[in-house]
Amino acid sequence: MSNANSQKQSRPDGPTPLRRWGLWPFWTRLDSYIFGEIHRPFIMAMLVYNGIFFIKTLAAVAELSGGKFEVPLGLLSLFFISEIPGFLFITVTMSFLFAGLAGIGRMSTDSEIIAPQVVGLNFWRLSRPVMVYGGLLTLFLFLVSNWIGPMLNRAWLEQSKNYREIAMPNIQPGVINPLGKSMLYVDRLEGDRLAELVFVNTNEEQEEILLAEHATIYETRDLDLYQAVRVDLKADQSIEVYETSEMTLGLPIPGDLDALGLKGAPRDLFDTPTLVRWWQSGQAPNTQDLEIEIFQRLINPFVCLIFSLFAVPLAAKHARVRRGSGFGTSLFLIGIFFMASKIARDAASQEKIPILIGMIGPAIMFLAIGIVLQVGKNLWWSQPLRRAQDRVGHWLTFPVQKLFDFLKKRKSDPELREADGSPAQTFIFPSRLDMYITKSFLGIFLLVQSSLLVLALIVEYTQIGKHIQRNDVALEVVLRYMGYKIPEMLDLTFFVCLLISTLILLAVMSKHQEVTAVRAAGGSLQRLCLPLIICGLGASVASFYMGNTFLPFSNRRAATLRNEIRNKTEATFSQDVWLKTAPGELLNFQVYDHRGKRLIGLRRYSLEGPDGTLIQRTDLPRVVFDNGWKAEVPGRSWTFLRDPNHKGEVVPRLTVIEAGESLALGLKHDDLLQKRRKPREFSIKELRGYIGYIRGLGYIEPSYATELYVKYAQPFMPIIMILLALPLGFQFGRRGTFFGVGMGLVAGLLFLGLFEALRQMGASGLIHPIVAGWAIVLLFGFFSLYRFVNLE
Template sequence: MKSPRLNRIFYREIAGPCLIALLILTFVVFTREFGRLAEMLIRRNADGMTVVQIVLFILPSVLIFSIPFAFLIGTLIGFSRLSGDSEIIAMRASGVSVWQMLKPVLKVAAVVALITAAFTFSLLPRGNWSLRLLSHELGFKPLQSEIKPRVFNEQIPNTILYVEDVDLRTSRWKGVFVHTSSNGEKRTILASRGDLITSEDGRRVQLHLEDGTVYDTREATPERDSLTRFGTQDVLLPLAEMETAFAKPKRPKDRTLLELWRDRNRGSIADRRANGVEMYGRISLPLAPLVFGILAVTLGISRAKSGRGYGFIVSIVVAFSYFVMFDMGRSLAAGGVIPVWLGGWGADLVLAGFSGLSFYSASRERLLLDRVIDNRLLSMFARGCARLFSKAGGLFRGLVRSIGNRFWDVCTVCVQLTRVVDLYMLRNFLYYLVPTLFICTSLFYLFTFFELMDDIFRNNIAYRTVFVYFLFLIPQILILLVPISILIATLVTFGVLDKTSQVVAFKSCGISIYRIAVPVVLLSAMMGGGLFVLQEYVTPYANQKQDSLRNVIKGRPAQTYYQLGRNWIFGEDNRLYNYRHFDSQNHVFADVSVYDLDISENRLNWHLYAKRVRWEQGTGNWIFSQGWRRDFSGGNGPNYETFNQKYFDFPERPSYFEQEVKESSKMTYGELKEYIRGLQRAGFEVDQLRTELYRKLSFPVVSLIMTVLGIPFSFSMGRKGALYGIAAGVVIGIFYWGMFGAFEVMGANGLLAPVLAAWGPNILFSAAGLLMLSWVKT
């Protein structure tokens, strides 16, 4: 066989799996980022171009791993397919050597290595640095459109900003409340009107207030407070942290390879070691595809009946081993245990040695693994284990036979009640669904482990903690990946039926496409119901646990989602409560201030403060201890009094303040609904939470919609095979998740009704699926 023709066979065989693997890997990683990007659009009020910039800045950190990994998966799957169909045997019989098979793969590996080098040498550090600058800018730049009416804004350091209303015509604020605190001094400003003035570079922001009142007080001498009125006043907001963030030096991961080489001898010993670890790691990663290419070819041709499943499993093991060795070497080098060059190059050297042995044994037509297995000692050990397992199996044979008989009786009844076609379709659908879900879950776990490797080694986290974290991550992974797995399985199932002319056979028997699709649609609907149950009764608890464990792995203090952290809340009759801590079990407050005010009239009537406040159940009163009260409503001037203990009959009860600070993903539908009601009573804007509330009902339906959309789409692809179905499923999933994020942003910002924002993508995609389904020739 001529070499150019042989090369084209290999190129064609590995190109499809490589591109699809790259698409799937990138998509699986970004399923975790969709929520963050949507939150940035909502909370930071970033525009669409900013989100595109963020995606472009994040992409290099994903592609430096996904590109070599996708090449490994694609090459292994391609050669495993050739080996499984005995094409490798035919080539070897025709005189094609392993080196001839390897040469075209090494050419592709060189191209992949150059692309990876471009990312690691330049694009990755530039993206990291640009993302750092943009994050600081988004974190400290309070845009005017971000200030929403009747919402306490705490984005500005040491400042609370509250606006009663916004003039839609002029975008000016009506009824402004500003509270600042610094070094024991507190200032409260009430103004009738105001707006935000930002400099052109976005680094200087000031409030322009009109017709207001300033109330100043000191914690040490509260009796020396003051109340003054003003016509206009400008308040410079404390955004100095942003300036220092821009002035910080670049970290090693923010520097290009040229900058790392230039700074290799600068700084302290620890700085030079950190630069060296980063520099050698940047050089070693682009060489990984060359080693992966050799290993993929030799392992792919090693088993005559391996197939694509074997190729995927082996690629997972190889990639996991390589990246664990890579990160472990970097950690040991950073700690001074091994030389810096060995920490960066160790994984490549180990894998290169193994690849050389694998190539040597494959070239001699006898595998290294076979040589080990042929050892008589190991053969005797294997036979002994087999006899042991045989005896152990005999002890349970009677129990297994009894259970099997009962199960067979149940299956016989089920077969009588269910048509053969339904069982056949369900078997085919599950045959593709289970491996697809397993593969997507494995990839999600793999990249999550890559993300946390540095923290695991740096913080000496026990592997049991990592295992428990991954265990509690399962519910969230299933909710994210089951719909896309159902879509891919539907596309592949019906695509294979069409390619093998089984659909024609069904039609000739008088069975329409609608009829053969019924069991798949019903199973998808049942899985959607299962996702809703999982979302309601398992995921909230699991998300709390996995977030807590993630904080431990990251070295951050563990957070509790039942901590009452919202310390500004409006009560009845224009009372504003501020407290430092609230013990919900004993109904005790610490450092409480109560303001009786009228923001629209910029009037402060009185201010009440106490170090400790306790609710008395018997009398139904609040007991204020060690406090003072300043009254400005009297006609004879302000009145100031102190007290050791005093009773106040405020209508707010402890339950009014017992609002759990939890994310919507950590609450059930009922809990989130009650949480929204409490926030509405307290004057908070809840469009985003209402969108997420309706999304809890709409998202489980996605499984059914994916099936309805996938059935007609699979027939529109013709006879192109399963790989095209997988690629089409990933592309549809990207569009679907992107539309979900866009609609969520519009709902959170009031551009769409929350119910429409949550159900809009489902309505559009289900309508498209039903329309395409009506065009299918049944």
């Protein structure tokens, strides 16, 4: 009794200031519950947003591995990991904002948010678990941007230095393999050996030509040559010929590591304390850029904490959340914030405003907006703002609503049915349920697609931002480039958006017992999914049409504008080029003068003539095109053949080529004007023709054949994505709707990841192009169809 009295006496009679402001106790069951409601959609959003860029980065890694040199797996993995911090700040921020809006919105939908407000808890108190979640993410991003990111870049730099010693050329038979100042050509493979090898190495002192009947590759980046002939052409025009039954050839090392995405700038390698000390020392060449970099590292992580103020005021003010409001609102807020940040940062870098204002101005502005939203629950402008938001949403959905209202009216009009005179139907399509599902699916798809499209465009703009500032690119060029990038971004995110939209729609219908009502009325799940199947087929047709019409055109235009932004010339066959002009004919020139139609520094190699010739080398300083190729100045031609009068030894013979003499180079003038285009810049018909064109030049690569089969298989991916999502979208009950959504996202991203991995393996020549293009599509297609047929 005394203990009870003492506890009663020790308990305060009224609410203390800490209790009145909701600061004690600091953590309650309500906080844990809200924290959990945010966590699940956050994980789902991270899977979506990061999955897209993981696949894009995986493609860059696979393309790196399929280049001129084979890169070790450990270095590729390190390159992949070092690319993650570049987009993690954007994806984490957007995922957190969506998770906060979705979690609080779900509680508002089920009227769970009303009870805390009835007992007097204000927005500040309800926002506390959201702010704790945002604070943890802020701490994580702060560590990533200030220490982990630079540490990964330093590790990549240190490991890539060893790449020069261990890199192995990616040799492909029948294809010219340029290796810096050298060239390697292998006619064919015979078992595990290379047959009919030609190696040409040029330096200031001499030109070395190696011919070998067979060669074997070892991991030490050496070639063992058998029955080899070596010809050295000295700078003084003297010639030395060597023959040997066996010799070792050390292949050249990679000359340009920057092409591999090497991060060597101090701003990329130093952690923030080291970068600050270097900036303060005055030794940095551009202190303004370093100051901006330091402010970005320190301020950007706090964006999650700032956006934690927005979730409760925006999502808890109404009893019913519209479908996809989390995606739409997060899309709008993130887009506005990053646009304001980019404009302010560019203005600060151009010294139009102080750097401090340019870097912290957008964050302070959104912080003020969040505080106003927190305290503005009962202010006079709250309701007009909500009505304005509803009106804008009505305007955006008005065209789609009118279309569906017209279709429903025509479907249910009794006069039209009587005039038709048709008997009663046992199978009705489209029914009201079909119209409802289609409308809901399209609404969710548009919001998800818009969200991911804005995210992709933001990341793309941040990647070219430094080139825009450095090269003083006009705003018109930037806007045109971003406009032409939209089809490519749609192609990148299209399949994921179909997957997400299907999963969300079925999860919401399952949660609200709409699926149970349909099954109770005698409907099957397969019939319920019929409108989604039709949408998937329409998406497949749209994907095929887009991939063969305006997508290649927009990719070409975007590539041209990107070169203009980066101040680069287009990749044409015009400088230090090796070409295969005919069987056994290799041609190299240093420069092609487009205006004068002139080849400078031309060398031609003819292999294995019928008269015992091993190789014929023709050297022409200048060749001009005048109704055919002609020598503009005198040249020389050396023929190396086995002379029976000299015991079969290789003997050189010199022939002089006079000025004005016609030359049969096997090279068309129009070929030199062709741009080396990437496979994504072609339609199927154009790609088939281009494969034949580059095969004639000796530049056939497996990447083009692989991309051709990918273009045939890719239109089946939309319908496979929807079939894959249908069984998992109905997962509900004790495991919750997020279980099925999460599993569906994992399955879909696994499908896209494996498809992209095999695509790049085929481009590298590791597997056959048909297998690369069709294997994963057929495997997941049959699996998803089997799951759908057996859906219960």
